Amino acid sequence: MERKQFSQYRNEEMATLDFDDFKLNSDGMIPVITQDDKTGQVLMLAYMTKEAYQKTLETGKMTYFSRSRQELWCKGDTSGHYQYVKSLSIDCDQDTILARVDQVGAACHTGHYSCFYRDLFRTEE
């Protein structure tokens, strides 16, 4: 199993799938993993409805469905910390999206670059 450096990952396979081909979770949404396209750092996990997915494709800016506010949420509209889409990939089961983005500023509302700024466990180096 050949291991490449992160920046070398570019999928050669394309899928011609619509949102209706995706498998949704119990809330009728699809989870989206958002990753910094340059560094490989995972920034956050959020959720999309069909409308959020279509808006993301139309605008090129990551748009989620806010579960707390129950409304479309274009990331950055309040903070200016937009996420510009570089690529969207779908997993084997068609129930999760991976987004590679160009992140402006910090992804986390706490001001951290990534929402995953706290370790629960780690092995010693």
Added chain:
Amino acid sequence: MERKQFSQYRNEEMATLDFDDFKLNSDGMIPVITQDDKTGQVLMLAYMTKEAYQKTLETGKMTYFSRSRQELWCKGDTSGHYQYVKSLSIDCDQDTILARVDQVGAACHTGHYSCFYRDLFRTEE
């Protein structure tokens, strides 16, 4: 906002949280993003119950809850493609785990290294 290379990311903050502190989804589980610790490639998204989380900490091997088979699932027990835990991080909302792992072989049951082997959309370079 300083951008580091992927391998330089090591969280300095530690959280002393138990599974009971996590916010679970509508199915009573927590989603887990699994990422190759060396390359930064996102491999898969799966789900953990409390038992799966405890088993993962005990064994050092990623153990999920299989939603299709409704049972604990130590990744690699069938395929040999184990995922050895390097770190587990929790997000700001405490509703998603990020696992960095040492992946043996391919993460995807299709034989692909990552489950996200098909692009839906990508910008031109």
